Amino acid sequence: MYCLEFAIPPLPQFLMAGHAVWKPGDQHFARVFGVYDLLLVTRGTLYMTEEEMEYEIGAGKMLVLEAGLPHFGHRSCSEDTEIYWVHFVHGHPAAHIRQEDIPWSTLLSKGTNEDVEPSSQQRMYLPKFAAVDVQSLEPLLRELDDIHNGLNVETALRLHLLLAELFAALQAECVRTFEPEPSLRLARAAVAYLNEHWRQSFQLAELEASLHFQANYITRCMKRHIGKTPLQYVLHLRLEEAKKLLGGTVLGISEIAEKVGIRDPNYMIRLFTSKLGMTPGAYRLMLRQRKGEEASGAQEQNDG
DNA sequence: TACCAGTGGACAAGGGCATC
């Protein structure tokens, strides 16, 4: 399946939404539209051609017609055909990408101090033409249509929120319908194993024995699909836990290191310095100063 | 004295490339 890749932010912007029942003999006219047109059919069949590619959009299917591409109905409806449509615009043309090539790991945070900057690689994905769970999407589409028909100041912003929800649902559909390739299944199995065992001392050999694949290969699969090697993933979990303990307890560095599975407190200091740019002590001090500022700010508000 | 931070050496893990 092909998907459309949109660079975000900003999210595509809502223009119009509608609902219609086409009668037998109705046929879409030809046009070149300057906006994206998301079509979702709940019953009947709609026949659309975009750039010489014919689509038969049956019940439970969706198609995104792209901005700037000519499209027309190549055949009239043969039965009552119920459709929802949503028009939206986006600043940059969408890229085409095969579903199995979508680098999902780039959507995730790195878990380092780099996350204070917004990622330049944020993307949103929509199926180009796919079968979707219409029943779960219909209430959302109906609300979009209702609000758009009775638009007022109070509901105007909600239209954009609903469009974002629709995009999230379609992207989730994209992930759900994807039959994972063997390397992805292996990467997920490794993550599941590490989520259970990250507090224990890390031995790649144990992971190897558990999953019955060469450690080298498991590492590559995880790197490809998760964005982290097994060790990097374990360290990420450990650092996140250590950060929580530094902020939420008075435990010493050694105790915290032990609790998160790092035998050597000095090593944890090195990890902190390399990943967060500061030592655990400095990190704890920063958290305390931040809490102090928040507390004094709240006090000033109460006084004022 | 306890805790934190810095450094060097040994070894395990990562990753590029080739192969089946």
Next chain:
DNA sequence: GATGCCCTTGTCCACTGGTA
């Protein structure tokens, strides 16, 4: 897709110094 080889990189251990 899966594996092996081999060099590079990162992690761990041991030790030392600075500071409260």
